Amino acid sequence: MSKTNKINTLALTLLITGSIDSIRNLPANALFGSSLIFFFSIAAIVFLIPTALVSAELASNIDKEGGIYQWVRTAFGEKIGFLAVWLQWVNNIVWFPTILSFIAGTAIYLINPGLAQNKVYMMGSVLAVFWVLTLINLRGIRVSAKFTSFCTIAGLILPMTLIITLMVVWLFLGKPVEIHLTGSNIIPDWHQPGNWSLFNAAILSFAGMELATVHIHDVNNPQKTFPKALAFSALMILSTMVLGSLAIAFIVPSGQINLVNGTIQSFSYFLSAYHLGWLTPILTILLIIGSMGGLVSWIVSPVKGMAQAANHGFLPPAFGKNNNNGVPQNLMLVQAVLVSLACLSFMLFPSINGSYWFLSVLSTQMYILMYVLMFLAAFQLRKLIPYGKKTFRIPGKQFGLGIVCLLGLIGCALTLLTGFIPPEAINVGSTLRYVSLFSIGMIGMTLPVLFFYLYKARNDRRVAADAIQPDAEAVLETN
Numbered sequence: 012m013s014k015t016n017k018i019n020t021l022a023l024t025l026l027i028t029g030s031i032d033s034i035r036n037l038p039a040n041a042l043f044g045s046s047l048i049f050f051f052s053i054a055a056i057v058f059l060i061p062t063a064l065v066s067a068e069l070a071s072n073i074d075k076e077g078g079i080y081q082w083v084r085t086a087f088g089e090k091i092g093f094l095a096v097w098l099q100w101v102n103n104i105v106w107f108p109t110i111l112s113f114i115a116g117t118a119i120y121l122i123n124p125g126l127a128q129n130k131v132y133m134m135g136s137v138l139a140v141f142w143v144l145t146l147i148n149l150r151g152i153r154v155s156a157k158f159t160s161f162c163t164i165a166g167l168i169l170p171m172t173l174i175i176t177l178m179v180v181w182l183f184l185g186k187p188v189e190i191h192l193t194g195s196n197i198i199p200d201w202h203q204p205g206n207w208s209l210f211n212a213a214i215l216s217f218a219g220m221e222l223a224t225v226h227i228h229d230v231n232n233p234q235k236t237f238p239k240a241l242a243f244s245a246l247m248i249l250s251t252m253v254l255g256s257l258a259i260a261f262i263v264p265s266g267q268i269n270l271v272n273g274t275i276q277s278f279s280y281f282l283s284a285y286h287l288g289w290l291t292p293i294l295t296i297l298l299i300i301g302s303m304g305g306l307v308s309w310i311v312s313p314v315k316g317m318a319q320a321a322n323h324g325f326l327p328p329a330f331g332k333n334n335n336n337g338v339p340q341n342l343m344l345v346q347a348v349l350v351s352l353a354c355l356s357f358m359l360f361p362s363i364n365g366s367y368w369f370l371s372v373l374s375t376q377m378y379i380l381m382y383v384l385m386f387l388a389a390f391q392l393r394k395l396i397p398y399g400k401k402t403f404r405i406p407g408k409q410f411g412l413g414i415v416c417l418l419g420l421i422g423c424a425l426t427l428l429t430g431f432i433p434p435e436a437i438n439v440g441s442t443l444r445y446v447s448l449f450s451i452g453m454i455g456m457t458l459p460v461l462f463f464y465l466y467k468a469r470n471d472r473r474v475a476a477d478a479i480q481p482d483a484e485a486v487l488e489t490n
Contacts (some may be wrong), residue, residue, distance in 0.1 A: 019228045022160055023240040024247075029163030031219040031250045034170055034298060035113035038273025039371070040216065040256035042265055042434070043209040044190040046199040053251050055211035056423030061415045062220040062382065063245040063404050065389045068412075069221075071403040073392065079221055079385060080316045086388035086395065089467075094323045095388075095462055098311040098381035100417040104349045106374035107310075109367055111137040113284045114302045116272035117295055120279075123288045124272060130366075134354050142430060144310060145347040149338055166301020170294060171251045173224075177281040178258035186284070188261045207429045214426045215375040216252050219309075220245070221385065238403040314342045324467045368434060369445070376430045379423045381459075386416040386423070 018026065040047050069082050079099055084092025119126045126132045182188070190196065199207075220241060230236050259268065259277040268275055278294050281287075318339040321331030334340040353370065393412055398404055405412045433445040435478035 018236075020236050020239050020243075023230055023236055024243045025160040026242055027220070027244040028247050029160075029167060029301075031217065031244070032108070032167060032171075032275050033216070034167060034174075034255065034301060035110060036212070036216045036252065037174075037255045038258050038268050038277070039368070040209065040252065041259035041263065041273070041277075042213075042268055043199075044260050044265065045192050045196040047209060047213070047256050047260065048192070048197050048200060048253060050209045050213045051216075051249070051256075054210060054217060054422065055249050056383075057418045057425065058214055059217040059220075059245055059249060061386070061419030062217070063241045064415050065386060065419065066221040066400075067241045067403050069385075069392070070234045070237040070241075070407050071235075072396065072398045078312075078316050078353050079381060080319050082392065083384050083388045086391040087384075089323055089325075091384060091463060093320045093323075093463065095381050095384045096313070096316040096320050097460050097463075098384075098457075100317050100346075102374045102377035102381070103309060103313050104346065104456070105353045105370045105377075105452070107141060107350045108137050108354050108355065109370050109374070110302060110306065110309075111140050112367060113272075113274075114140060114299055116269075117275050117298050117302070120272045120275045121292055121295055122227055124276070137352055141350055143349055144306065145343055149334065149340055149343055155283055162300050162303065166182050166297045166299070166303075168251075169289045170274075170297055170301065171255050173294070174258045174278060174281070175251070175254045176286070178254070178261060179286075181262065181281070186262075189264055190260050198217050209433055209434075210429045211250075211372050211375055211426055214379065214422065215371055216377050217248065218375065218382075235403070272347075311338075314339050314346060317342055325463045326466070369448065370431050373449060373456075376427060376449075376453055377456055379430075383420060383423050386419040390416045408427045 040051075043050070043455070073082055073085060078096070080092050080096035082092075083095040112133050115133055119132070119136075199209075246278070258281075259273065262280050263273070263277050273296060275291070277293055279291055280289050282294075317326070318331050318333075320326060321339075321342070330339065330342050330345075332339070332341070390409075390412060393404075393409060405415050407414070431446055431449060433442050
């Protein structure tokens with residue numbers, strides 16, 4: 012790619028922001044009212060800031076290949092590298108149904124909002140949309156960085172700005188609100204463990220900072236561009252998540268917030284009050300555009316990471332090959348089948364909200380395990396590789412890096428613990444059922460790694476035997 016066609020700081024910032032920041036997360040965060048400020052502040056300190064700093068350092072200095080597989084592989088070897096990229100990929104299997112259900116729920120809102128709570132409709136719509144997207148990607152129709160920027164501006168920044176502006180006007184006019192920001196309300200009630208489930212939702216809103224580093228070779232001056240873009244996007248994500256979530260919490264009673272179509276529901280509340288209901292269809296289209304744009308990086312990038320692992324022998328060779336359009340076709344099809352199976356969870360919980368929450372948190376837990384490996388790899392790589400003088404490094408030498416990684420690991424530990432706490436504001440069934448399904452899900456999504464380890468070990472032995480055989484035959488011919 013020529014220098015003139017490469018991604019600049021603004022385009023990369025919009026690409027990162029569009030991949031991570033999502034207006035669909037606002038209803039889930041709004042459920043916890045004023046205490047969301049506390050949890051988002053903690054999540055920013057122990058997760059958002061550490062992941063942005065560590066991703067910036069690794070992207071700036073480990074530029075042979077971008078992404079988590081290369082970082083962890085360089086630090087700890089191929090097996091741990093494969094585990095990291097597996098966790099990054101498999102979390103998408105349960106995350107895709109949530110973003111797709113948001114699209115389906117938003118699209119049906121103007122016709123029949125009640126269908127957003129119909130399990131058959133939601134499961135069927137999610138499957139149809141995802142398979143269409145998969146088939147499009149198999150044909151090699153890729154969305155450029157410019158189109159991603161358009162989706163981020165039109166479908167994310169504009170709606171976020173609008174809902175925050177409407178909130179400010181609402182407060183200025185002195186209209187009634189559902190929550191009040193006082194010192195006692197901002198600090199959560201420690202006697203209700205279910206409140207800590209919001210921490211998991213906040214972490215989910217911040218996950219994915221490292222994903223854009225797979226574009227390392229498509230960026231102008233990556234050593235400087237990535238740190239700047241990561242800093243700008245982190246600030247945008249934090250501010251929009253907090254203010255956008257508060258906007259919904261202020262006007263929609265917590266008992267009426269719907270996780271699937273809660274965003275357009277909140278817009279309708281606002282717009283009706285201002286006699287601007289005619290804007291609702293336009294906003295619906297914009298929200299769908301923004302969600303589709305956010306899928307661009309997620310639906311292909313992790314698959315590329317898995318294809319790299321396949322080329323290193325962890326998967327059958329067929330999974331490492333691209334079709335004529337340069338797409339890992341077999342991996343894409345496997346991904347689509349697994350996402351289809353994950354959609355069955357819509358039938359396992361008593362409510363759509365419960366299914367949505369379960370999939371979101373299970374996805375976060377798998378992703379967090381990958382971040383544990385990323386923080387450990389960052390600390391190890393600083394000792395193994397001499398970084399350039401002009402590249403970005405976390406200040407404070409090894410001590411400064413250690414503090415940042417420690418904060419990140421603390422955030423990961425809190426997320427893993429709180430993931431097993433069912434939320435009190437959402438009907439997920441009994442605690443025993445929730446924890447059992449959660450544990451089964453985590454174990455079932457991690458165990459296949461052992462199979463692929465055995466597969467690679469067997470292939471390595473076969474390759475070694477094939478290499479020895481010609482040498483033995485040459486000795487016999489000499490004799």
